[in-house]
Amino acid sequence: xxxxxxxxxxxxxxxxxxxxxxxxxxxxxxxxxxxxxxxxxxxxxxxxxxxxxxxxxxxxxxxxxxxxxxxxxxxxxxxxxxxxxxxxxxxxxxxxxxxxxxxxxxxxxxxxxxxxxxxxxxxxxxxxxxxxxxxxxxxxxxxxxxxxxxxxxxxxxxxxxxxxxxxxxxxxxxxxxxxxxxxxxxxxxxxxxxxxxxxxxxxxxxxxxxxxxxxxxxxxxxxxxxxxxxxxxxxxxxxxxxxxxxxxxxxxxxxxxxxxxxxxxxxxxxxxxxxxxxxxxxxxxxxxxxxxxxxxxxxxxxxxxxxxxxxxxxxxxxxxxxxxxxxxxxxxxxxxxxxxxxxxxxxxxxxxxxxxxxxxxxxxxxxxxxxxxxxxxxxxxxxxxxxxxxxxxxxxxxxxxxxxxxxxxxxxxxxxxxxxxxxxxxxxxxxxxxxxxxxxxxxxxxxxxxxxxxxxxxxxxxxxxxxxxxxxxxxxxxxxxxxxxxxxxxxxxxxxxxxxxxxxxxxxxxxxxxxxxxxxxxxxxxxxxxxxxxxxxxxxxxxxxxxxxxxxxxxxxxxxxxxxxxxxxxxxxxxxxxxxxxxxxxxxxxxxxxxxxxxxxxxxxxxxxxxxxxxxxxxxxxxxxxxxxxxxxxxxxxxxxxxxxxxxxxxxxxxxxxxxxxxxxxxxxxxxxxxxxxxxx
Numbered sequence: 058x059x060x061x062x063x064x065x066x067x068x069x070x071x072x073x074x075x076x077x078x079x080x081x082x083x084x085x086x087x088x089x090x091x092x093x094x095x096x097x098x099x100x101x102x103x104x105x106x107x108x109x110x111x112x113x114x115x116x117x118x119x120x121x122x123x124x125x126x127x128x129x130x131x132x133x134x135x136x137x138x139x140x141x142x143x144x145x146x147x148x149x150x151x152x153x154x155x156x157x158x159x160x161x162x163x164x165x166x167x168x169x170x171x172x173x174x175x176x177x178x179x180x181x182x183x184x185x186x187x188x189x190x191x192x193x194x195x196x197x198x199x200x201x202x203x204x205x206x207x208x209x210x211x212x213x214x215x216x217x218x219x220x221x222x223x224x225x226x227x228x229x230x231x232x233x234x235x236x237x238x239x240x241x242x243x244x245x246x247x248x249x250x251x252x253x254x255x256x257x258x259x260x261x262x263x264x265x266x267x268x269x270x271x272x273x274x275x276x277x278x279x280x281x282x283x284x285x286x287x288x289x290x291x292x293x294x295x296x297x298x299x300x301x302x303x304x305x306x307x308x309x310x311x312x313x314x315x316x317x318x319x320x321x322x323x324x325x326x327x328x329x330x331x332x333x334x335x336x337x338x339x340x341x342x343x344x345x346x347x348x349x350x351x352x353x354x355x356x357x358x359x360x361x362x363x364x365x366x367x368x369x370x371x372x373x374x375x376x377x378x379x380x381x382x383x384x385x386x387x388x389x390x391x392x393x394x395x396x397x398x399x400x401x402x403x404x405x406x407x408x409x410x411x412x413x414x415x416x417x418x419x420x421x422x423x424x425x426x427x428x429x430x431x432x433x434x435x436x437x438x439x440x441x442x443x444x445x446x447x448x449x450x451x452x453x454x455x456x457x458x459x460x461x462x463x464x465x466x467x468x469x470x471x472x473x474x475x476x477x478x479x480x481x482x483x484x485x486x487x488x489x490x491x492x493x494x495x496x497x498x499x500x501x502x503x504x505x506x507x508x509x510x511x512x513x514x515x516x517x518x519x520x521x522x523x524x525x526x527x528x529x530x531x532x533x534x535x536x537x538x539x540x541x542x543x544x545x546x547x548x549x550x551x552x553x554x555x556x557x558x559x560x561x562x563x564x565x566x567x568x569x570x571x572x573x574x575x576x577x578x579x580x581x582x583x584x585x586x587x588x589x590x591x592x593x594x595x596x597x598x599x600x601x602x603x604x605x606x607x608x609x610x611x612x613x614x615x616x617x618x619x620x621x622x623x624x625x626x627x628x629x630x631x632x633x634x635x636x637x638x639x640x641x642x643x644x645x646x647x648x649x650x651x652x653x654x655x656x657x658x659x660x661x662x663x664x665x666x667x668x669x670x671x672x673x674x675x676x677x678x679x680x681x682x683x684x685x686x687x688x689x690x691x692x693x694x695x696x697x698x699x700x701x702x703x704x705x706x707x708x709x710x711x712x713x714x715x716x717x718x719x720x721x722x723x724x725x726x727x728x729x730x731x732x733x734x735x736x737x738x
Contacts, residue, residue, distance in 0.1 A: 060230040063090040064725055070224055072217075080212035081221075090726055092225045094273075094690065096256050096263060097205035101215065103173045103190070104202050109146035112176045112183055119173040119201055121194065122148060124164045129157050136186075139164045141172070148183040155187075163191050171197045189216055205257060226257045235279075235719040244703060246272045265696045274692045278483065278704035280727035281689075283720060285486035286708050292339045292487070296465045299332045299364040299440065305392070306359055312391060313352075320344075320495040321353050327491045328357045331467060332441075338467035341485050343475060344493030345662035346626025347500060347601075350471045353493070354443045355385050357469065362394060362421045366440020366465070370424045373446050375400045376576050376583070380601055381445065382424045389422075399425035436462070443469045474623065475662035477670045479694035479701040486705065494663070503629045505657045507613070507639040516609065516638070517558055520589070523607045524562070529582065530589045531608040531627055535615050551611070552591040562588040594620065603631040613639035614649035618669035621656050648672050670694060690727075 062069070067086055068078040081087070086095055103119045112118055122141035129137050137160055139150040150172060152160060164170065174188030190200045207218055229250055234241075241248065245268055247255070252272040255262040262269040310317065317325070324342055331338035344350040358368045370385075372378040382398045389396065397411050397420050414420045418437035423429060439462040462468070476484065496502075508515070520530055532555065534548040552565040564587035566578045581587045583602060590605075594616075608628045613621060621639070629635030639653055655668050694701060711720070724730040 060232050060722060062230065063093065063225075064088055067091070070221055072220060072224075077213065077217070080210055084208070084210050084213075089225055092222055093229070093253055094726070095207060095222075097207050098263075099206040100203040100260055101206050102203055103200055106171070106197075106201060109143050109148050109183060111145070112148075114176050114178045114183075117173065117175050117189070119171065119190075120148065121169060121171055121197075124166055124168050124170060127161065127164060127166070129160075141170070146183070148185065150188060150191075151184055151186040153187065169194050171200050173200050189214065203260075222257065226254060229253060232722060233719045235723055240707075241272075244271075244275075246275060248272075249276070265693065270691070271697070271700060274697050275700050275704055276723060277689055277691050277727055278697075278700055279708060280723050280729045281483050281692075282486050282704055282708040283724055284729035285483075289339060289487035292468065293336050294464065295335055296337045296467070298335050299361060299366070305363065306356065309356065309359060309388065309392070313388070315497060315499060317352070318349065318493070318495040318497060320493045321349050324491040324493055325353050325356055327489075328353070328469065329360065331489070332357065332360060337464075338441075338469065338489075339487065340468070340489040340491060341470040341472060342491045342493065343472050343481075343485075345475055345496070345660075346473050346623065347496060347630050348473075348493040349497055350473065350493055351381060351384060351445070352388070354469055354471060355381075355388055358385075358422055358441060358443075359389070359392070359394075361441040361467070364440065366438050367415070367418065367420060367436050368422045368441040368443065369429050369436070369439060370422065370443040371429045371445065372424075372426060374572070374576060375402065375426055376579050377445065378425050385422060385424060394421045395419060396422045396424065399423055399428055401426060401428045403428075439463065439466045441467045441469065443471065445471045446473065473626070475619070475666045477667050477694060479698050480670075482701055482705050483689075483692075492663070494661075496660075499632050501629065501632070501634050502660055503625055503635045503637050505625065505637045505639065507641060507653050507657065510611070510640045510642055513640065520559070520607070520609075524559070524588050527604070528606040528633070529585065529587075529602065529604045531605055531624075532589060532591045533608065533610045533624055534591065534593060535612050548591055548593050555589055555591060559589055564590045565592070566590060567593040594624065601630050602627065606631070606633050606635040607638070608636075609638045609640060611640045612642070613653065614641045614645050618652045618655055618672065619662075619666050621652070622660075622662055622665045625656070625660075626662075 065088065066078070067073055067081050067089060068075070070089060073081070084095075086092060101117055103117065105119065106121050107118050109120060109122070112120070120143070122143050124139060124141055126140040127137075128140070137152045137155055137157065139152075139160065141148050141150060141164075150164070171190070171192050171194060172185060172188050173190040174185040177184040177186060192200050204215065204219065205222070206215070207222070209215065209218055232249055234249060236246065236249075240246075246252075247268040249272065252262075252269040255269040256273065259269075261267060264270060265274075324344075328338070328340065328342075331340055342350050342353060354370070358370075361368050370378075370381055372381060378400060379398065382396065385394075385396055395414075397414070399408065399411050403411070403425075411420065411423070412434060415423060416435045416437055423436075428434075442462050470488065481490065523530055532551060534551050548565060548567050552563060556563040564578050564582060566575055570578070578587070578590070582590045582605075585604060605628045608625060610616065610621065610624055616624070625637040628637065639656070641649070641653065645653075651672055652669075655665065659665060692700070721730060
């Protein structure tokens with residue numbers, strides 16, 4: 058088997074026809090290399106040969122029996138039966154939908170056979186229906202052993218998948234090792250080919266701290282960091298530095314009704330340094346909810362426009378883009394910047410006018426949704442592209458965006474999702490990172506309270522009082538529909554309850570609504586046509602509702618810390634005092650108590666993200682998945698933090714050699730080669 062064969066379609070394997078290929082692809086096993094990376098999760102113990110009188114009903118067991126009689130009824134729908142025995146008893150082997158010729162060949166009268174399958178008891182007789190394995194005594198070593206157990210889907214049994222897996226694993230091609238022997242030894246790893254075979258055959262090897270498992274984790278992390286490193290290399294090319302109109306920028310800063318925080322000033326300096334540099338900027342500004350990232354990014358726009366370049370600011374939703382548009386018009390109200398707004402809903406006539414002005418250079422700043430970077434849109438001289446809530450856009454889109462601007466376009470990204478340090482490395486490794494760690498001076502700390510759900514009736518007078526003083530309210534529930542299995546509250550049911558108490562003042566928003574409907578409801582809330590918004594977690598994206606100063610989060614113990622913090626950040630965006638109330642059931646786990654205590658004592662999103670990772674573990678970070686941070690297949694920031702650091706260091710040392718064949722194999726193995734194969738930027 059040549060190593061390139063690993064990257065061909067699964068149906069190139071012997072015994073994999075169109076139907077089986079279809080079933081395998083449902084399990085995301087599309088290429089032969091996916092079999093290599095699909096590790097068994099356990100083992101089936103077939104290692105002991107049992108006497109018939111020792112059998113346990115309901116268990117998978119293995120027997121050695123003598124074939125005595127075959128019965129093939131000529132009546133439709135009746136099963137075929139094979140009667141077998143050993144010195145201790147008798148057993149029936151039952152087959153449905155099987156060919157007579159096949160069974161006669163498999164079960165020859167007066168021959169001993171090895172059979173393994175689930176034991177049943179019917180009509181006072183032991184039975185095995187459609188056994189997993191039947192083989193000769195000479196071949197018993199293939200069956201009488203611990204057999205790897207894989208997650209399978211309908212249409213694939215253990216025996217069939219085992220034949221596919223062994224066909225690949227037992228014939229692994231020799232792959233040139235990309236780690237030298239000394240590095241492997243020092244870091245408690247193992248050779249790649251040896252690790253793969255070990256992981257498919259040994260339970261001990263699948264322990265997350267074993268040499269074999271650590272090896273595949275390290276490889277996965279290297280592939281991730283290599284792709285980010287290559288993306289960075291392609292984007293951060295030479296460009297013409299931009300000169301600054303410093304005095305004019307000072308005038309804009311003086312015209313603002315507030316002073317920038319130290320943190321904002323520091324980040325603005327970092328951005329300006331990049332703009333002045335002769336290498337293209339590829340920077341992300343991470344800041345907690347309400348920390349003032351947008352102000353900083355818009356201030357950097359002025360310097361770029363002063364150099365004769367255009368700027369673009371892209372947001373994931375129309376309502377967020379509209380807020381940025383209004384803010385930019387306010388900031389640059391005393392300057393002659395030509396600012397336009399473009400989304401998929403922009404009228405055809407207006408859109409045509411914008412596109413003409415954009416191409417002729419008569420627009421300085423274009424703000425909108427992803428519509429900004431469609432193929433038909435051309436900038437005359439794009440010098441800065443800003444993307445808000447960047448986790449909604451992948452690595453490939455980041456490359457496409459940089460291409461759109463040409464060789465002099467700097468790229469600035471913003472994210473309001475603080476994440477742990479190890480995850481930051483694996484998500485933002487192709488970028489320079491700036492952090493805004495302070496809140497604006499006039500912003501009050503949100504009061505965070507917790508309350509048992511049984512005291513929910515005490516909230517109604519408090520909510521009425523909030524509405525009376527012109528405050529708006531969020532009420533967050535975990536699920537859309539009532540669930541008979543999970544003890545969660547239903548947003549729809551809660552909406553009905555609150556609407557009875559506050560008629561015609563309540564709205565409902567959830568993930569089941571389409572994007573247009575969601576934005577309509579959010580707009581009504583923004584315009585104060587709705588005073589209470591009942592919602593699932595869809596409200597956590599960075600939209601600014603300055604009048605919302607109370608958020609009630611139901612079943613708060615069911616959310617992760619980082620997610621609770623993101624939800625809490627939906628209120629307190631103005632100068633008024635805001636409150637967050639966490640409702641919980643009576644019986645809380647130790648971790649849930651810790652989460653609620655941490656949230657009540659801290660409003661530092663970065664600290665909270667680290668604590669969330671420690672408390673919940675990476676596999677349970679639902680909030681991160683919703684934030685677009687994809688789970689690794691093997692790597693876990695909690696168990697493998699040292700490997701994250703080691704892989705990052707390793708990649709920094711080899712980044713000049715990324716295109717070597719051995720590293721391309723690694724990238725292809727973990728589906729990271731697309732960034733290498735993308736044309737030069």
